[in-house]
Amino acid sequence: MTVRMTVRLIRTARTAVTAATAVLVTLVSPAAGSVQAAGAATEQPNVERACDTAPAGQARCLALIRTDVHGGLGVRGPAAAAKARVGGADTAETELPAGYGPADLRAAYGLPSTGGEGQTIALVGAYDNPTAESDLAVYRATYGLPPCTADNGCFRKVNQRGDTEPLPASGGPSGWAVETALDLQMASAACPRCDILLVEADEPLMSDLGAAVDTAVALGATVVSNSYGGTEAHGTVGFAKNYSHPGVAVVAASGDSGYTIPPFPASYSSVIAVGGTSLTPADNDRGWQETAWGGSGSGCSAWVDKPAWQPDTDCPGRTIADISAVADPATGPAVYVTTTEQGSGGWTVVGGTSAASPYIAGVIALAGHPAAFSDASRLYSAPAQGLNDVTTGSTGTCHGNYLCTAVPGYDAPTGNGTPNGLSAF
Template identity: 65%
Template structure:
């Protein structure tokens, strides 16, 4: 590198550090991704694509010390209730019910990411959410039956639901707005799509406070989870330091959504160095040997931490702290995932719908790790940065989630970039 280029890069790094520190402090004073986003200059965090009018955040804005679930829901899709596809045909239901729901299903995702349909029988994926979703197990049964996945129920020992202390009763109350119920449905369906033979543990925190969600992660690990997925975010601040230990469990892969607000201040738990941070892509079919193509999703979070040092295994040069994200998968509600959710009355009574957000990509990647059966290799994300991992990842090139003059912090470039990390799964060798 020439002296001039080193000077330019050094100046840009210093500016990035100062800006991120300012935004991090601002976020600590006025928490929530929406507030931090509104405060950011147009040249940084605020310049990403707005959420489309036909897409709704399942959970609303939150206050200090509260996490926002990151599920996005298409409001223009109402697919009805009940089993579809082969299950409907076997039951003698109408021809319309015999058609699979719109949105990508498990077979599509297996094809896109070159995944086997079996494996993970000895793995337990924990999904940490807030409040109770009373319809969780019943909705999961419809999703799995529709796509021909093996049943995962309390009775057969595959499914378990507990509160943040590990008790099956009493469970937390349902949230008034029911946004977290949609999050639960998306988490369950995406973990099932990635690893149909894995066991599933749903841990429901008493509410959306960062302390209760952190405690729920500890409970999941204590109950034997091998992977723990967290589809929520709290804008990083001084408070984040106090919960890092709850997301540090060597031997267990801890995975978290990067967020759905573009190039901005990172969120916890995705920003923790012990966590695999999962960004988002737009996934479409293509006339290529893979049959698919991907670009950075315009709303996937990326950012440079002002509170956590750069891990030794992360070598990008324009961020002096921890960079988010590490890896990615489809999260674009315009290239949506099919979900089944009857918890929310806001979508025509619920049932089949289409969803997205990094709330989809995180549990899916947790399922990929479980499918590979090697969670102890993920005390952090370092495995995904190794030279041998490259052949097991699809490098995502193209697309942006903000304005950073084409820099990798908000633009999908060859090799590592912040919106998509090191790429998306291409088989299991990287995992």
Template identity: 60%
Template sequence: MKTRIRILTALAAGAAAALGLAAPAVAAPTHGGGGTKPSGGTSVAVCAAATPGHASCFARLRTDVHGGSGVRGAAAGRSKPANAAPPTGLSPADLRAAYNLPSTGGAGQTVAIVDAGAEPNIESDLAVYRATYGLPACTTANGCFQVANQRGAASPLPPDQGWGVEIALDVDMVSAACPQCHILLVEADDASNENLAASVDTAVALGATEVSNSYGGPEASDSAQVASHYSHPGVAILASTGDSGYQPANAPAVYGSVIAVGGTTLTRAATSRGWSESAWSGAGSGCSAWFAKPAWQQDANCPGRMTADVSADADPNTGPAIYCTDGCPGWGVVGGTSVSSPFLAGVVALAGHPGRFPDASYLYAHASGLNDVVGGNNSVSGMDCGGDYQCNAVADYDGPTGLGTPNGLAAF
């Protein structure tokens, strides 16, 4: 049984300090390299660990790779130089190819992302990302992009809470999955559970058809107090399962009204698909001690709600490129289930049927439309599930990857 090893390194600590990140550096959990980078990379958690009553974002930033020219002058209308180096990391075209997704669709859908605090450069950073990859412009001027505080107003926006990488990867991953979708960023006053939950309500009130929440904290006796804010029939609500492997379940992903999104390691392969996936060793999974098992979830060994339901690439070693200038190096490579949640929200929007997802039950009835991920585990020292599906990617349902990953839009 493999275990997830936490190793503090001077290299990663120095890189984190240089990037202005307070979180400790940790060797990136991995079952092997792939994508556009070899294995063995180092990543840092962007946000500090969750404290009682507060959530942590689940973004991880590679500290050993960055760069690529992209189109830094995109917002000013300059074109990419012919010899510009492509950004390191998977591109939107890579992700669409891996998951058999169409390049069009999603018109009329608004994907909201809820985050803590402001990212002052987000619109210009998004412009660079989209121009680099040939995606249509998404701006406040053309009505595609909107930023609001947790009360739904354009100003005043809250102070920066250090979630710059998280916010950038959220808008970039929605863009990668659904280039024609509108994007709504709701910035909570801070990372308290109450303010984040209120921001979900605001996102729905402002017209969101899908809401992605790339944050959470270990479930507790008071987790149910904000659960109702994550239930909006007609709107698909998604949340990341976390980056700490097999552990107690995280809220809000554990709520029965939420699609819980786990993570995989995505690698290129000489197969008909062209890609291979296994469970990412950091992908969160857990058996709830506080929330009852929904009728549509029937795994054998967990009497409560089990996470995850579905998954996508989340391994920093096989992660996508993003562009961010708020506490970030410009072009970077990211991972964590913070990547998979907004990407899957974009996939739901691409299919255009958010009303099918008052919860995850539609996925369980259409699992044949997903890539079944087999291989790898997220077992953590001291939390070994003994070979069980709760921490091992096995045929059909398992904790780290849920029912699998998108294979086109058949399951959505």
């Protein structure tokens, strides 16, 4: 059975509403003879999903946390040394944390250190992270980024109705607090001068998260990032309206289960779906190299029709992803989070496409043209030099097809590539 035949059968399964999930799983299982997910996200040693599998009707955060990196508490690097000198202390943690920091990512993606003034990046998640602002302060101080606080007007935290109180219950035990810290810090890494709006849904229900996106837009967000995913199934398309806001860029992670049926909201045609790469230093002109990360979500939607601007031929529905950035936990960013059930908290490394989504949201805001991203169409006509074409790596077994294999030009694991400066944005 060919990949194209399998995808068409998947879309035919939409008529079997009462058995949709079972049919879809059967059609993409190894037993079907053509498609199997890489599952790389769960196969990597010393990596755990921050959030457990979500029940039907809910979304799961997509952060992947390294369990072998415990960097301690507090400000690190030159900022810590300067603070120690002022305070007369004898010692300080002068080395930067493990994992990539903002300067590393700027170098890898050719981004300027200034820009983004007047833009507001909204990060949508579930439950409350009570230490979100203080953790962000440690991260930004460590890397020399300007303060972003409620006091100076840069940072706001609200519930899904847009109110500052009451906030949802704490999400520490659920893992969503790790996701929130990752989102805030990756957006900051890409656009240090952007304002940040954190919108916390009461629960990870599709209805609550969709309402939180609507609230973010109503409060002035110019870019909205969503680092979570739910199983695409009958009824999923009913929430597409919450993720369609002309003039506002809505970005979502493509998932961390390799080649499989895409998750919502990344599969919506109004959303920019962000896949993931493995990023490492290299002895070349760029100084870096990227391959498709094996866990990056890629595939063909069974429920969302093909957008007119998406030209690939082997998927009759919406293909994800559109663009990508670093996501592999083995080559992931440094994150500071103190509300967590994974260890004692502090500096660690977190990955997943939920790292790539807020970073791309920050890049869009940094470029200053988010109104041009009511969907991902701009990325399909972007100048070739504006994106790094990722041509190696795969997310599963599909006999070399672009739906799970990185190839020259467009492919589902990495989309149209990764940022190379801002000309594509």
